[in-house]
Amino acid sequence: MRATWLEVDLARLGENYRILKNRLSKKTRVIAVVKANAYGHGAVPVAKKLLELGAARLAVATAGEGAELRNAGIGAPIHLLGSLHPLEAEDALKADLIPTLASLEAARVLAALRPGAKVHVKVDTGMGRVGVRPEELPGFLAEVEAMGLFVEGILTHFAVADEDLAFTRLQLERFLEAVRGLKKRYLLHAANSAAVLAGVASDLDFVRPGIALYGLPPDQSLKSKLKPILSWKARATLLKTLSPGHGVGYGLTWKAEGGEILATLPFGYADGFPRALSNRGFLRLGQEYLPVVGRVSMDQTTVLLKAPPPPDAVFEVVTPDLDPKTSLTGRALALGTINYELATLLSSRLPRMYH
Ligand SMILES: Cc1ncc(COP(=O)(O)O)c(C=O)c1O
Missing domain, CATH: 2.40.37.10 (Lyase, Ornithine Decarboxylase; Chain A, domain 1)
Incomplete structure (x- = not known):
């Protein structure tokens, strides 16, 4: 007990989830982003509630965050965001996470540890932070698959979905262009909260909202339909x-x-x-x-x-x-x-x- 505490309203989490869900195409499923202790709200209870609400998958930023969810008995697929570093490969596999790959070095370590491991590959369509260049994607996929890894999906991330829709749409175009010629059909995802709210990339296989689930406006506006929880x-x-x-x-x-x-x-x-x-x-x-x-x-x-x-x-x-x-x-x-x-x-x- 302490004389100071946080209260988290899980009913309001449900209301925010439904606001986002209503903006998605029928087939689009939710990867709920619960990294950083569910943005401070407490990862385990929030993740459990989101799965109950219908989220298909979860996403975290570190293998430790994934392990915390597994230790709480959560069995849903969990993505490890960011670009996997070779040092993280073993812990990611132990926690049964789906790593995000953008480096061949990490791919090699992962493949050596677990042939057939499931991964998603990240493409940099303009944010400049994590991901292979669109023109490198086919070669990268071929190499990673030749190592024996199972590439289930391909993703990108938006840099300015909260403030520049034209650039966000350009990023989406680059993403769709990059995957257009591929021989296999991969699961695709791109949208963060701001993109879902703006209706960009809300009809791919998945969306990856974080902040909006917690009722916090991604654009920092003091007027919003979302309800802080x-x-x-x-x-x-x-x-x-x-x-x-x-x-x-x-x-x-x-x-x-x-x-x-x-x-x-x-x-x-x-x-x-x-x-x-x-x-x-x-x-x-x-x-x-x-x-x-x-x-x-x-x-x-x-x-x-x-x-x-x-x-x-x-x-x-x-x-x-x-x-x-x-x-x-x-x-x-x-x-x-x-x-x-x-x-x-x-x-x-x-x-x-x-x-
Ligand atoms: C790759 C990735 N996808 C999705 C999200 C969720 O973003 P937001 O909280 O803006 O919805 C993040 C958060 O930083 C992220 O890094």
């Missing part, structure tokens, strides 16, 4: 009235005029509450915004109150909405980052409750 709550560990000139926190960056009511809350930057919110962030208590005063420390944060709170007061650290001051998306905008980062920063040491 995560709340972060806390109780105060200490309340005090400050005397004039009393400083608060490391560096004594804030000083009381006298008479202010200060609440100390038991979370800090080690829990994923950014230190950059020192003297500029807010929490919520009922309808009221409470300013963070002093520096956020590793395990403690201090806020000001206008009046003594009720004894059982539950402070809202993250609200499950698009509030500019207290939601993940609003706060990300204020801090010059993205909701993806603030969600994935939520530490595994925070207890998570599901309802």
Whole structure:
């Protein structure tokens, strides 16, 4: 038990899943992206719920993340995103993951460890990060298949699906062009959340949404049909009235005029509450915004109150909405980052409750 915790609303996860599902062609299935502890929401309960909702497969970023799902009894196919490094091959196979290949060196190691292993091959259609060039694809497939690996699918990833649909469509064209002449029929997938919402590549064999499942808008907009599913709550560990000139926190960056009511809350930057919110962030208590005063420390944060709170007061650290001051998306905008980062920063040491 801790006096600070996350609550994840799995019914709302279902609502977001259905919003995305309604944008897909009938045959298109969902690979639900649950990497980084399901974007901070807790991989196992979220993955189980997504499979119950009808997701066909899951995707993670590391073999360890895949192993966590397997250890929880999840048997669905799990993709390992990124480009497999030879060092990861053994663990990926142990966890029965489907690696993403873009390097022959990794392919060789994988084939030596497990002839016939199932893989997907990634094509770089414009993002420049991971994937073989479209013109290299036929040669790469031939080599990998000659090694004895089973290439089940081919994928690409969009760089600007949240902001440039023309370039996203160009990436899709390059992808379809690259696979057009191939002798075998591979399973194809490309769309992330933003592409699904925009209807690009939402009719291939699979889509790979992540952020939108959690109700967080991929384009960082504060207007969205999606519903954030995560709340972060806390109780105060200490309340005090400050005397004039009393400083608060490391560096004594804030000083009381006298008479202010200060609440100390038991979370800090080690829990994923950014230190950059020192003297500029807010929490919520009922309808009221409470300013963070002093520096956020590793395990403690201090806020000001206008009046003594009720004894059982539950402070809202993250609200499950698009509030500019207290939601993940609003706060990300204020801090010059993205909701993806603030969600994935939520530490595994925070207890998570599901309802
Ligand atoms: C290869 C790949 N596919 C899909 C996703 C999901 O993206 P999003 O969370 O924007 O839907 C990611 C996330 O980074 C990814 O790396």
